[in-house]
Amino acid sequence: MAAPVRRGRSAEGRAEVRGDLVRAALALFTEHGYDETTVDDITAAAGVGRRTFFRYFRGKEDAVSPDHETCLARVDAVFAAAHDTEPLAPLVLRAADPVFDLYLDSPAEAKARFELTRNIAALRDREAASVDTYRRLFGRRLRERLAARPDGELAAAVTAASVVAAHNMALRSWLVDGARPEARDACRATxxxxxxxxxxxPSVPADDLSAIATRLERVAARMENSVGNVGMQP
Amino acid sequence: MAAPVRRGRSAEGRAEVRGDLVRAALALFTEHGYDETTVDDITAAAGVGRRTFFRYFRGKEDAVSPDHETCLARVDAVFAAAHDTEPLAPLVLRAADPVFDLYLDSPAEAKARFELTRNIAALRDREAASVDTYRRLFGRRLRERLAARPDGELAAAVTAASVVAAHNMALRSWLVDGARPEARDACRATxxxxxxxxxxxPSVPADDLSAIATRLERVAARMENSVGNVGMQP
DNA sequence: TGATTGGTGGCACTGCGTGCCGTTACGATT
DNA sequence: AATCGTAACGGCACGCAGTGCCACCAATCA
Known part of the structure; x- marks a missing residue:
């Protein structure tokens, strides 16, 4: 005599099951530890069979991750929809927006995930691998657009890594600051x-040369400030 | 009746066992695939017991990796030995040298590892996690030295990610180019x-203002070249 | 020669992930 | 409303990764 199936097959039902599993995993990992929590514990807490867990997630580590696959597709769609002549910097910054949405729209879960990925080696490695897929995606799209320049491949790789690093840095600051919903714009601004x-x-339009000059002055000021101020004085 | 132990307990014996395991793993992964190769296959090919494998490596994925822990320690030692007033850019570039040594000193194994990490998702994720530990190390050391500047944390995170990305890009180019030993200097130059x-x-000494001016002109030229040349023309 | 130390191999065990199959609920069709 | 097809679910069994435990053996020392 099998237990009755509690849910239907609709999209809402699937989302509900998935949400239950994520919440159960986050709670159990946080309370009892990652290694001490088995998949059986998660599925028992969520009220589903063990086999069902692996129909929603590839493995135990993915139970705390948001859906990065659809997010990757959205980022790629931003690049695909952009015109070839669009200035590069604003396009790159705009392409990161779907990732911000993924985290900023659910502050509580984002903070719980952040604490877990900070403290548990397995989840930190998983996060690093996930972040690396974004870096590779940015790298591919930038390489297409920078292939003609001298050191274009290098610039593409460095820019992709820089954007991803700044992105994660802004998210991290927002999270340690309490993940306040009203600070989302400040996070994006960071x-x-x-x-x-x-x-x-540069992110200025091609016909605004005065803006270029302004930017150049900023660069020069920053460089002069750097020289003689390298490292911390004791 | 147990099989006789074939090796002693010396450091050479341990290095020999480890080398046999790495070579066996690389060969079996390349020939029969990663998922199709079990730890039992590796230990049988290396002529040691299964339990011994996990005394040399944390898991199956680590059997193809060089020793990143000692390499991380060497990188950190470069930062620790540097004076606080040393210009930042050359220090950062120099800190990457131990990683180059790790790969450039064994071209054949490096190329085999590269092919595996390129094609096998599990090993690619593992590599990404490993690279991320270097990025975090650079980030910590740079944050110490840039804390006083405006946007110092951001600059530290971006610079760390940039250095690691450029490093891996240079290594990758060297590897796809055949991993020729005589091209090692070219790899470092890239x-x-x-x-x-x-x-x-900037990587110039603080008292060489003419070099700063030269660099500023280079930056300006690159920026002007960028504007109006964004993206590829069809 | 006897005791100690440290690496090794074998064994058993837990837990992750997967293939397979019977079952069940939902939706569509008539 | 009865029926059929489909898709998700639960359960079972299996292979394999990784670990704790213990006996064993070789090298060193008393």
């Missing part, structure tokens, strides 16, 4: 400061 | 071109 550090292209 | 893209500090 990220966009990386614009001044990108090596590949 | 990496050092990232210097022109680093946002944090």
């Amino acid at each position: 990220f966009r400061r990386v614009d001044a550090m990108l090596p590949v292209a | 990496f050092r071109r990232v210097d022109a893209m680093l946002p944090v500090a």
Whole structure:
């Protein structure tokens, strides 16, 4: 005599089951530890069979991750929809928006995930691998657009890594600051400061040369400030 | 009746066993595939017991990796030995040298590892996690030295990610180019071109202002070249 | 020669992930 | 409303990764 199936087959039912599993995994991992929590514990807490867990997640580590596959597709769609002549820097910054949405829209879960990925080696490695897929995606799209330049491949690789690093840094600051919903715009603004550090292209339109001059002065000021101020004085 | 133990307990014996396991793993993964190769297959090919494998490696994925823990310690030692007033850019570039040594000193194994990490998802994720530990190490050391600057944390994160990305890009180019030993210097030179893209500090000494001016002109030229040349023309 | 130490091999065990299959609920068709 | 097809579910069994435990053997020392 099998236990009755509690849910239907609709999309809402699937989302509900998935949400139950994620919440159960986050709670159990946080309370009892990652290694001490088995998949059986998660499925028992969520009220589903063990086999069902592996129909929603590839493995135990993925139970705490949001859906990165659809997010990757959205990022790629931003690049695909952009015109070839669109200035590069704003496009790159805009392409990161879907990732921000993924985290900023659910602050509580994002913070719980952050704490787990900070403290548990297996989940930290998983996160690093996930972040690397975004870096590779940015790298591919940038390489297409920078192939003609001298050191274009290098600039593409460096820019992709820079954007992803700044993105994660902004998210991290937002999370340690309490993940307040009203600070979401500040989080995005923090990220966009990386614009001044990108090596590949200024974010100003091509016909605004005064803006270029302004930017050049900023770069010069920053460089002069750097020299003689390298490292911390004791 | 147990099989006789074939090796002693010396350090050479341990290195020999480890080398046999790495070579067996590389060969079996390449020939029969990663998922199709079990730890039993590796230990049988290396002539040791299954239990011994897990005394040399944390898991199946680590059997193809060089020793990143000692390499991380060497990188950190470079930072620890540097004076606080040393210019930042050359220090950062120099800190990457131990990683180059790790790969450039064994071209054949490096190429075999590269092919495996390129094609096998589990090993690619493992590699990404390993690279991320270097990125975090650079980030910590740079954050110490940039804490006083405006946007110092952001600059530290971006610079760390840039250096690691350029490093891996140079290694990758060297590997796909055949991993020729005589091209090792060219590999390092490719990496050092990232210097022109680093946002944090010029690599010139603090008293050479003419060099700063030269660099500023290079930056300006690159920026002007960028505007109006964004993206590829069809 | 006897005791100690440290690496090794074998064994058993837990837990992850998967293939397979019977079952069950939902939706569509008539 | 009865029926059929489909898709998700639960359960079972299996292979394999990784670990704790213990006996064994070789080298060193008393």
